[in-house]
Amino acid sequence: MSPFGRWTLNISLGIIAGIIAGAFWGLVFLAPELTRGFTPIQLSAGRYVAYGLVAAILVSRSWRGLFARLAWREWKALAWLSFAGNIIYYFFLAKAVQTGGIAMASIVIGLLPVAITLVGCRDAGAVPLRSLLPSIALSAAGLFCISWQHLQTGSLAGVLYASGALASWTAYAVGNSRWLAHLKTVTPHEWSMLTGLVTGAEALLLAVPALWLAAPQHSTSEWLYFSAVVTSVAILCSIIGNGFWNYASRALPLTLTGQMIVFETLFAALYGFLWEARWPTVIETSAMALLASGVATCALAHVPKTSLTAT
Numbered sequence: 001m002s003p004f005g006r007w008t009l010n011i012s013l014g015i016i017a018g019i020i021a022g023a024f025w026g027l028v029f030l031a032p033e034l035t036r037g038f039t040p041i042q043l044s045a046g047r048y049v050a051y052g053l054v055a056a057i058l059v060s061r062s063w064r065g066l067f068a069r070l071a072w073r074e075w076k077a078l079a080w081l082s083f084a085g086n087i088i089y090y091f092f093l094a095k096a097v098q099t100g101g102i103a104m105a106s107i108v109i110g111l112l113p114v115a116i117t118l119v120g121c122r123d124a125g126a127v128p129l130r131s132l133l134p135s136i137a138l139s140a141a142g143l144f145c146i147s148w149q150h151l152q153t154g155s156l157a158g159v160l161y162a163s164g165a166l167a168s169w170t171a172y173a174v175g176n177s178r179w180l181a182h183l184k185t186v187t188p189h190e191w192s193m194l195t196g197l198v199t200g201a202e203a204l205l206l207a208v209p210a211l212w213l214a215a216p217q218h219s220t221s222e223w224l225y226f227s228a229v230v231t232s233v234a235i236l237c238s239i240i241g242n243g244f245w246n247y248a249s250r251a252l253p254l255t256l257t258g259q260m261i262v263f264e265t266l267f268a269a270l271y272g273f274l275w276e277a278r279w280p281t282v283i284e285t286s287a288m289a290l291l292a293s294g295v296a297t298c299a300l301a302h303v304p305k306t307s308l309t310a311t
Contacts, residue, residue, distance in 0.1 A: 014251030015260065015295075017244045022263025024241030028090070029106055029268040030275060031233050032097035035226055037218065040094035045206035046230035048086055051238040052200010054231075055193045058239075066194065069185040075198075077179050082199040085172025086238075087206070092165035100158020102272040108162035110143050110265035113294070115170045116254065135298035139262060142290030145283050177249040177257050188246030196238060259298040262291045 032043060059066060096105040114136055180188060218226070249257050266288055273280055280288070 010251050014248045018248035018260030019263050021241045021245035023267045025264040026267030029102045032094040043094045044091045045203050048199045048203035050231040050234035051196045055196025059193045078198045084168045086199045089168040092161050096162035105162045106268035112261040113259045131301045135294045139294035142287040145287035177254045180250045189243050192242040192246050259295045
């Protein structure tokens with residue numbers, strides 16, 4: 001296979017992995033709606049304790065080998081990535097959904113592609129910012145179309161919580177992508193499992209005040225329902241979704257990885273429409289088309305110029 005053929009295959013597989021990750025991640029916006037009787041801290045603690053337990057089971061056989069392959073600096077990176085990208089992010093996200101609704105939260109989080117692309121364009125060898133401006137403009141136009149009517153009716157507190165989620169996940173996405181680009185001793189799946197272990201350990205610190213002290217407020221059946229929801233989110237979003245995302249992060253440059261998060265917004269909006277039992281409006285449909293066009297334009301901007309002239 002020619003170098004361009006290998007590049008095309010890697011980019012294509014990375015994009016597919018990013019789309020699948022977005023489909024799973026979009027489900028996290030439904031969890032706060034499904035468990036409105038529980039607080040965001042309970043949701044964050046419950047989801048990530050479950051994530052840690054499942055990850056511990058999956059890596060139990062290879063734990064010694066994984067531990068030997070990682071230095072102290074990798075463990076420190078896992079600690080802050082887990083805290084920023086999981087614990088803090090999901091707390092802010094749950095608060096945003098419960099305060100302002102799924103649509104508003106998914107829209108603000110949808111600014112992630114722009115934020116990450118702007119950061120990634122500073123990386124060595126990255127596509128110049130001027131080449132990414134059409135993609136950024138399309139994404140921004142799509143986000144503006146779908147957001148203006150919701151932000152007029154949404155609360156300021158909800159927007160602020162969603163902005164906190166945006167900032168924490170931008171830091172995670174950038175840091176995680178850069179670590180995966182340099183790691184040679186573990187696979188993206190193993191890195192995801194290790195992230196789960198560290199996140200689970202951090203979530204245990206929240207579990208006592210978040211779950212046990214509030215236990216009398218809920219019946220046994222309500223706790224069983226809550227456990228089923230957070231465990232499902234842990235498996236589908238944190239285990240499977242993160243696995244696909246880590247593959248995409250390793251296969252794609254950061255400027256293109258950032259654009260893949262558009263699909264989390266698109267799927268979250270789709271799930272929101274299904275939850276609300278309605279069709280998207282004309283403006284919402286136009287917005288989703290603009291967001292998808294932004295990703296396609298960004299992918300084209302990453303095609304080597306030599307391959308374009310050759311064809």
